[in-house]
Amino acid sequence: MTRFTKICSLMLFGSVSLMAQSKKAVVASASPLDKKVDALIAGMTLEEKVGQMTEVTLDVVSKTGAPTHQLDVFKLKEAIEKYHVGSILNVSGTAYTREHWHDVIVSIQAEAAKDRLKIPVIYGIDAIHGVTYTVGSTLFPHEIAMAATFNKDLAYKAGEITAYETRASYIPWNYSPVLDLGKNALWPRIYETFGEDPYVVKTMGASIIKGYQGNDIGDKYHVAACMKHYLGYSAPLSGKDRTPAWIPDRYMREYFLPSFAEAVKAGAKTLMINSGEINGIPVHSSKYLLTDVLRGELKFDGIAVTDWRDIQYLYTRHHVASSQKEAVMIAVNAGVDMSMVPYEYTFFDYLVQLVHEGKVPMWRVNQAVHRILKVKYELGLFDRPVGNPDDYPKFGSEEFRASSVQAAREAITLLKNNNNVLPLKKGVRVLVTGPTANTMRSLNGGWSYTWQGDVSDKFAADKNTILEAIQKKVGNDNVTYQEGSKFDTLTNVEETIKAAKKSDVIVLCLGELSYTENVGNIDDLNLPDAQIQLATELAKTGKPVILVLAEGRPRIMTKADNLSAATVMTYLSGNEGGDALADILFGDVNPSGRLPITYPRYANALVNYYRKNLENGNSDDSHGYNPLYEFGYGLSYTTFRYGNVHLNNPDLKDGQTLKISVDVTNSGQREGKESVLLFISQLYASVSPDTKRLRGFDKISLKPGETKTVSFNITPADLAFINDESKSVTEPGEFKIQLGDQTQSFNYVSAKPVAARTGKL
Template sequence: MKKLLVSAIGLSLLIGTCLMAQPKKPAAAKSSIDQKVDALIAKMTLEEKVGQMTEVTSDVVSKTNSPIHQIDPEKLKEAIMKYHVGSILNVTGTAYTRQHWFDVITEIQGAAAKDRLKIPVIYGIDAIHGVTYTTGSTLFPHEIALAATFNRNIAHTLGEITAYETRASYIPWNYSPVLDLGKSALWPRIYETMGEDPYLIKTLGAEVIKGYQGNDISDKYHVAACMKHYLGYGFPMNGKDRTPSWIPDRYMREYFLPPFAEAVKAGARTLMINSGEINGVPIHASKYMLTDVLRGELHFDGIAVTDWRDIQYLNTRHHVAATQKDAVMIAVNAGVDMSMVPYDYTFFTYLVELVKEKKVTMARVNEAVHRILKVKYELGLFERPVGNPDDYPKFGSEEFRMASVQAANEAITLLKNNNKILPLKKGLKVLVTGPTANTMRSLDGGWSYTWQGDQSDKFAADKNTILEAIQQKIGKDNVNYQPGAAFDSLLNVSETVKAAKNSDVIILCLGELSYTENVGNIDDLNLPLAQIQLATELAKTGKPVILVLAEGRPRIVTNADKLSNATVMAYLPGNEGGDAIASVLFGDVNPSGRLPITYPRYANALVNYNRKNLENGNSDDSHGYNPLYEFGHGLSYTTFAYDNLHISKPTLNANETLTITVDVKNTGQVEGKESVLLFISQLYASIAPDTKRLRAFDKIGLKPGETKTVTFKITAKDLAFVNDVSKTVTEAGEFKIQLGSQTQSFNYVSNLDAPSRTGRL
């Protein structure tokens, strides 16, 4: 951290010098909400303020050993009247009806209205791919599948519908989106990310946030977004959840910070902090990250909430605080506004003591409470702490379901299609087999009805598994089902092989069961051997094998993929995923998904696409970059031709815009959608440049024979990188454009009148 602190000090000196040279600007007038917040804070006691900074789980205010979930009035009274708790979150239990949620939230807000200042509680929930804890809600594909669509409109629509249904559950705060960079394939939260590319994540993440929050989060159809997990959570060195990362400051700024910077620009009102540590410093203890960067550079003014028990863990896990009380002091002084305690009131007790002992200033407490109350006012909770049940007629509607269908259809990614075996004819005799073939758990994943998604087969019983969708698509008489294998053991292999011999084609469904967080930790990225053995035995029949992967991360399937005639990546496509897979397999949907991650060929060859040139290998090295499938890969049932790549000028000067156009034609026989990905490479730079970087994308639909011209506009800022002193710069030099099969080069020139340096971020 010494280098980071030196950089921060240098930045402070630079800012100080600039401020001395500039006339002092008058303070901006306070908004009406800020004035209301200031007036309320002036009335609050220390205990009432600290209570607002305290978040407990619903378990704390619920009855124990009850066959059904019920709020315990005495526990709730203690939480509100004694500890003035400002927030409650939902994590455990099961999915409830809207009526139950109405009863729960009404009781909680009713108790809050009896406290002295009548400050409403802000209830939070992880609605990360739809409202995961409400029965009958619309469950979308997980974020990794959303990213595969490369479709901004789908991302925005997912946000809007999820917000609508979250508010229809009377909950105003959504712990989403996940903006972590999914760089470590082992990490069990890969499926919650939007892939490995910063530009893709920041672009789709901003759309989700705009969908969640709309133009006014105080209305009854929008919620406060919570960007998470700030910062660097998705790159643990050992691939396990909540374990250390080692990320240099310039690398952090180059790859991990941009999605959060974009989210702040998009207006995200809250943020959840990374549970891990970077370079030995827990983020919950890092004033550099939580104050200097987050507040000073990104200018984020919303709530920074901890993740689960993470202040306590500064003492018990990270060992940077000798006591629990020290942990509270360190975290709050670093910049934490709200503690997800979540099971007791120790944070409240310790923080009150720390303020009285002057180890935490009242100014720091007031700052945190101001942010919390401001979001509550912005959400309209003071005027409408509980919504009106009659305001949400579209909850679980066919309109919303079809939006999920579209998302799943566009997410499914065709990785391989030898001899154009797909789409299949509907009159074929089909064997469906494999552990993911007949369970909703492998379509919905974690955070579905329960934390681990282990009750999806119960709550999504009216939805189609892959098997059921295929049966509906081509008729049960044409479908034979044999499980063949569980996730880690073989079952009725001989019966399955016999069924395969009597079928025209085998649809082999492999992958993972639902999981999330540390429960999903694995020691081996290889898919369990039993699943590969099943593929091997089926391939011996000589019947064509269609491999369908339903999984939350790219498990190594190289040996199974070698045996398949076609390979389809389904990710975790949600409740409509079974139908989407069947529609792709039998040609009712033309696949258009693209990989938002690099799919590795080997378990120990985990290199992301935006690699350094040294990772490419050379004539003397047979172990260079060689993934099974590269980021951005995805096939279609039609063909697209790229032509007439044109740039507006051969040389781009600072403060100018380069216009790039390319013609894309559907040269096949069926209508299709194409994700047009603009990659740009800098050939030489002071920091070793990436082999290529995604700098823009668009998705278009084309009828057979139709041509569309796609236009991108690039500025110096779009070509920037972070140098060795953590400054974002654009250096003069040659750049190569790649659009499909088309390539072209241009030069960037900076000058003294328009310096190439673009700033700190």
């Protein structure tokens, strides 16, 4: 049994250990803001405090059966004046106009102002790739595509614009970013992550958080970020959403925890908890993770909110509580501050009872309420509960759209380009076909206008599908369209083949329809047979096939890739993804995306790039590490040459910084952007080392013949790993650097014994 399992098991019923603690309030009252919050709490009733910890969905205070969304004034009055609800979330139905959002938020905050203490409601929304529930907003590529840009500045800019447009929708709290590690290719939420690499996830995550929050979340242009889903949500053993994960403590700390640690350092104000369970322990019940690690080690002092109904699920799904009331006791004592209930008031009723019974201490309630009220003050909600509509002239502007276009252009990844078939000449006759060719759902994915993104074709009707973007680029006369197949069924194959024979080139668009969470669960990572069959039939025509993949996870398409002349990965590149793809196909933009995931060759060969040496195979093993495309892979229409790798010292010592530099030259004929990826391998260690790990990246633009020097600074802490005692250590030894096709070695030399250099993350 691992240390993680042992401790989580001991802490399952966190109330036991918590009740033994001193009943004094844990929150220090050093700052003027803390004192203001404590003064407010001192005048609150128990019911008012528990109300602040209660979050309900908008449906609870809305009319049922109305053709368009309307608030129910009686339900709203009950929520605020009887239950003192502190937070409301979500959207009822589909995306709203800014005007309707204004009416909703004004009504909610006006009702809050009638309550005794006039505490404003904090409204939350999943604005995870732009303001997904506001009509006319700027939708960016999903996080997996943003990761493919390897451009920290783009992540920051996307966060900044999203925050502006979220505040323009009068909402101050954004349930983003997803900081889960996208390790399991089957998982239906992998497209919401920044990919499989811990360094990319933590770096891009911190950048977008800084964009969301700015220097002051209380100004009218920034929001409170919510890092999610803490912790280990993205590695279910089955690949299905919200199913059990098995993650040893050492492994958890090595790969899954760093992104959250970095987010705390970046100042993230709130956190959402993993809905699943790890080693049999639901995270919502784990004092070890929610208090000992999150508060004790990471020093996070913001709001920890549950995910959808997850306290109730401790009873109905996980079966670690024998009743809903016991579930509330376990979760709050473990460290939950706010319950996304979300449909009724059982959490409120049970928590009031539990405090009266002494099963949840008042100091724990005060602690949670302090965190909630402090964020409300920091957001400026007490002074400005509703924004001014005139303060947001850039909402949905061309300036913001241009940033989304740039992100999509830098994300799209060229994986294959035999004989330089791309870029295409604009005079060629093109057949566009396949199930993802003419729908915005396959560009926007889930969380777009609705939870499942199933109305993107309606709300993004003014945007261009892949087909429409190609028609716009080269003219309708040069473009023919045939569906060829739906996502899992062949349709008009004969007509499609006839059209292919009359064309010069075939743009075959395969992939997935929009989905998220459990709706996106699959039993087979292979693309449906119909799509592969369509590719096979089109290849028989002898015309070059440009395979375009619009998908949220790496579906197995090896047979189709073997038949293509070129393969392009668009991920879920957002509202501007069609135009960005057309720009790349026809050479107006040089592709620069790199895979932020390993693209598997076979359905059961799902190994991440930072594999162990045992997974590499050997000369007698044909089943070792052999992905279709490796993490970090991506082609360009130009070429880049690496050289002159330089280290300022052959040895790295304690307290020193190793400066690593490399010259990168554009050796081709076109201007292009290059993501420079620094991999470092430790050759020998007390824990089996990863084959290689990304320790730095930078993106540069080079004109033909131009050379730039890219530098990285590495400290001993950057080379650390988690040992078998769950401690972060850097062990002396030889390390190998890889930059492009260049390698170099150095030694880490320490005068200290290993034991003296250990310490918690």
